[in-house]
Structure formats: structure tokens, C-alpha cells
Amino acid sequence: MSIVVTGATGKLGQLVIQALLKRTSASNIVAIIRNADKAAQLAALGIEVRLANYDDIESLYTALVGAEKLLLISSSEVGKRAVQHFNVIEAARQADVKHFVYTSLLHADRSPLALAEEHWLTEQALFKSGLTYTILRNGWYTENYTSGLKSALSQNVIIGATDEGQISSASRQDYAEAAAIVLTTFAHENKVYELAGDKAYTLTELACEASRQTGQNIVYFNMTEHDYREKLINMGTEPAVANLLSNSDAGAASGALFDDSGCLRQLLGRDTTPLSDCVRQGLL
Ligand SMILES: NC(=O)c1ccc[n+]([C@@H]2O[C@H](COP(=O)([O-])OP(=O)(O)OC[C@H]3O[C@@H](n4cnc5c(N)ncnc54)[C@H](OP(=O)(O)O)[C@@H]3O)[C@@H](O)[C@H]2O)c1
Incomplete structure (x- = not known):
């Protein structure tokens, strides 16, 4: 089983990696990062590190080959994110990723926040892609x-x-643990969670x-x-x-x-x- 995590050098990504390590062995985890200078800490944990940039679909495809599950942690580059996420979805489709998990925004389909637009565009692209998905609509x-x-x-x-x-x-820790649970347990296919x-x-x-x-x-x-x-x-x-x-x-x-859906609490079991x-x- 390989679980691939993007944004693994970010604040949420690092917590997801730590939470995954409590649930599966390092040999099952692949971290996608864009800056090779940040690889050492992840590699020291025994995790395979692959380089890819959301702007470069070829690099994404290469990094995703063999991935069973993928967690796309939304890009921090607001304004460029929709296209970047479309690139990841297309690369995942080409690489035959079995399950695509995406960190979206709370109520992305109806939120008045300007930040919601790129998340909702990403979700719609994922729904249309034919990929099996889970949407983590993080608050x-x-x-x-x-x-x-x-x-x-x-x-x-x-x-x-x-x-x-x-x-x-x-807390980021709560969202990270929820992501790790979704990536390592079953029955989350084609679900949208308001967290x-x-x-x-x-x-x-x-x-x-x-x-x-x-x-x-x-x-x-x-x-x-x-x-x-x-x-x-x-x-x-x-x-x-x-x-x-x-x-x-x-x-x-x-x-x-x-x-007040209580969905995050249910996923965490605490x-x-x-x-x-x-x-x-x-x-x-
Ligand atoms: N719900 C909320 O309250 C909230 C608040 C802030 C952000 N967010 C969203 O949640 C995401 C994760 O949060 P965070 O706190 O972990 O953010 P973060 O610390 O800024 O991490 C963002 C990660 O995305 C990577 N990244 C950015 N652009 C990339 C690109 N073009 N190609 C490949 N990787 C790229 C960064 O790589 P580098 O380490 O190389 O920079 C980093 O690993 C953010 O990106 C943002 O979309 C949500």
C-alpha cells in the first residue's frame, strides 16, 4: 500500500505524516515536496520523498506512479490553486491513483468566503474526473x-x-489526525466530510x-x-x-x-x- 501526501513540508502536512506513522509503517508513505532542500527530515523518518510541483504536471505524474491513496493538501498559492489542483487531478487520473483525498474548505459549495471558490472548483473537477474521492472540508x-x-x-x-x-x-492536529484516519481506514469512498x-x-x-x-x-x-x-x-x-x-x-x-455536524469528532472518535x-x- 502506498499513501502519498503532498504539501508534506507544510504545517498540516508534517502533522499528517506524524499521524500516519502512528497508523502504518514508514515504508507505506511517500511524501511529495517541491523543494529538495527540505527532504532530509522526512527521509530521516524512513519515508520515500519525491519531488513535484503543482505547476508541473509531468513531475506530478512521475511522483504519483504506484500511488494507491493520495492526499492533496490544498496549495498555499491562492489565485493559482484551481489550476494547480486540476494538474494534480489529471496526473492522478493518468497514474491510476485508486483513492484521491482532498483538503477543501468548510461548506465549500455554499461558503461566501472568497477562499471557497478555488476549493469548490477543485471539488467539481474531482467529481467529474471519475476518480474515487474523499473531500475533507476543513474548517x-x-x-x-x-x-x-x-x-x-x-x-x-x-x-x-x-x-x-x-x-x-x-486545531491542525485534529484535521491531520482525521486525514490520517481516512487514509488508513475504509468506507470513506466518494464522501464529503464537513470538519x-x-x-x-x-x-x-x-x-x-x-x-x-x-x-x-x-x-x-x-x-x-x-x-x-x-x-x-x-x-x-x-x-x-x-x-x-x-x-x-x-x-x-x-x-x-x-x-455543528459533529463529523470531525465522529471521525476522530474523541x-x-x-x-x-x-x-x-x-x-x-
Ligand atoms: N483552514 C484554514 O484555516 C487554513 C488556513 C491556512 C491555510 N489553509 C490551507 O491549508 C493548506 C495547508 O495548510 P498549512 O498550514 O500546512 O500551509 P503551509 O504550511 O503553508 O503548507 C503549504 C504546503 O504546500 C506546499 N506547496 C505550496 N505550493 C506548492 C507547489 N506549487 N507545488 C508543490 N507544493 C506546494 C508547500 O511547500 P513548501 O514547504 O516548499 O513551501 C507546503 O508544503 C494551505 O496550503 C491552504 O491551502 C487552510
């Missing part, structure tokens, strides 16, 4: 918020445009939890989508990224990051990681 990573907590501490404020929107995020954390929270509640853990009075300051975008740009964020972040926050305000644990981690 927000809790780390999207908790990784910025230490800098928020210096100002005692978390800023955003989510208003009182409920966010059902989960999100058990307990939704608002950014006001996140600020309360950070206050509780630090003893500081940290508040959440809500802005309009426009003002948040301008603020991010003033703080040095690239305009395109500021657009996506403020658009995503506006989507969260309207409930786009909320989900509760998802509580917000308090993620905050603790973010404050280390």
Missing part, C-alpha cells in the same frame, strides 16, 4: 487566531471583523480565555470589513492577503465558519481539541 484552523496571541498581549487587544460570529475551528471543532466560540470569548490564562485584560475590538482591511495593510500585510483575511472575517460574522488548550499552546 478554520484555531491556530489562525492563537498564533497571533502573543503579539495581541502587548496591546491587550485582539482585532478583527468577525463581530459575534460563532467560529467552529479545530469543524465541537464547540464554537466568538473572538470575544477567545479574548476572555486569553485573559483568564494570562491574568491580563485582553479585549476583542470589532471593526468593519473595510477598516480591518485598512488596518492590516497599515500593519504591513500585503493588500491581497488583507483582502482575504478581512473577507474571511466578514464571512465568519455571517456564520460561515460555524458548523472530542476535538478545546479552545483553552489551543490558547495555552499559542501563549507558549
Whole structure:
């Protein structure tokens, strides 16, 4: 059996590899990476490393030959992703991959988030490809918020445009374990999973939890989508990224990051990681 994982050098990909190693031997795992300089750590785990770039369909085909299962971790190159993912789907078709697993976005078929468009295009291409698929519609990573907590501490404020929107995020670790479970167990063929954390929270509640853990009075300051975008740009964020972040926050305000399907918990067979644990981690 060979399980091939793309984006294996990324933050999610590394956790998927660790989770896979707990469920199968290294000789069953192949990591696809684009930068040979990053191969050493994976190779040291006994994992075969193959080089491929989402922009280069030939490299993808070569890397996928013999793959039984493939996890395509969505590309981080927003705006180029749909074409890149189409390349992976076509290469997988040509290489006769038996099962194609894709990390999409929560409610990709109806999400108002600008980020959803490329995911939904990818899903549709996969549905049409004839490949056996599983779609992991991952919700927000809790780390999207908790990784910025230490800098928020210096100002005692978390800023955003989510208003009182409920966010059902989960940790990368939770999503990684779910992916590893899907890749190593059966009955996931041609299924779409909406994956999100058990307990939704608002950014006001996140600020309360950070206050509780630090003893500081940290508040959440809500802005309009426009003002948040301008603020991010003033703080040095690239305009395109500021657009996506403020658009995503506006989507969260309207409930786009909320989900109570319990699907992630069912796949994991345990509760998802509580917000308090993620905050603790973010404050280390
Ligand atoms: N749900 C959420 O909240 C959320 C948040 C952020 C991102 N995401 C999505 O989830 C994905 C995984 O998240 P992450 O935190 O692991 O992101 P990440 O750390 O940025 O990892 C992205 C991975 O994709 C690889 N990659 C990028 N472009 C590539 C290309 N052209 N060809 C081959 N490989 C390429 C990167 O390789 P290098 O190591 O060489 O750069 C890296 O391994 C992201 O790519 C993004 O689509 C979701």
C-alpha cells in the first residue's frame, strides 16, 4: 500500500505524516515536496520523498506512479490553486491513483468566503474526473487566531471583523489526525466530510480565555470589513492577503465558519481539541 501526501513540508502536512506513522509503517508513505532542500527530515523518518510541483504536471505524474491513496493538501498559492489542483487531478487520473483525498474548505459549495471558490472548483473537477474521492472540508484552523496571541498581549487587544460570529475551528492536529484516519481506514469512498471543532466560540470569548490564562485584560475590538482591511495593510500585510483575511472575517460574522455536524469528532472518535488548550499552546 502506498499513501502519498503532498504539501508534506507544510504545517498540516508534517502533522499528517506524524499521524500516519502512528497508523502504518514508514515504508507505506511517500511524501511529495517541491523543494529538495527540505527532504532530509522526512527521509530521516524512513519515508520515500519525491519531488513535484503543482505547476508541473509531468513531475506530478512521475511522483504519483504506484500511488494507491493520495492526499492533496490544498496549495498555499491562492489565485493559482484551481489550476494547480486540476494538474494534480489529471496526473492522478493518468497514474491510476485508486483513492484521491482532498483538503477543501468548510461548506465549500455554499461558503461566501472568497477562499471557497478555488476549493469548490477543485471539488467539481474531482467529481467529474471519475476518480474515487474523499473531500475533507476543513474548517478554520484555531491556530489562525492563537498564533497571533502573543503579539495581541502587548496591546491587550485582539482585532478583527468577525463581530459575534460563532467560529467552529479545530486545531491542525485534529484535521491531520482525521486525514490520517481516512487514509488508513475504509468506507470513506466518494464522501464529503464537513470538519469543524465541537464547540464554537466568538473572538470575544477567545479574548476572555486569553485573559483568564494570562491574568491580563485582553479585549476583542470589532471593526468593519473595510477598516480591518485598512488596518492590516497599515500593519504591513500585503493588500491581497488583507483582502482575504478581512473577507474571511466578514464571512465568519455571517456564520460561515460555524458548523455543528459533529463529523470531525465522529471521525476522530474523541472530542476535538478545546479552545483553552489551543490558547495555552499559542501563549507558549
Ligand atoms: N483552514 C484554514 O484555516 C487554513 C488556513 C491556512 C491555510 N489553509 C490551507 O491549508 C493548506 C495547508 O495548510 P498549512 O498550514 O500546512 O500551509 P503551509 O504550511 O503553508 O503548507 C503549504 C504546503 O504546500 C506546499 N506547496 C505550496 N505550493 C506548492 C507547489 N506549487 N507545488 C508543490 N507544493 C506546494 C508547500 O511547500 P513548501 O514547504 O516548499 O513551501 C507546503 O508544503 C494551505 O496550503 C491552504 O491551502 C487552510
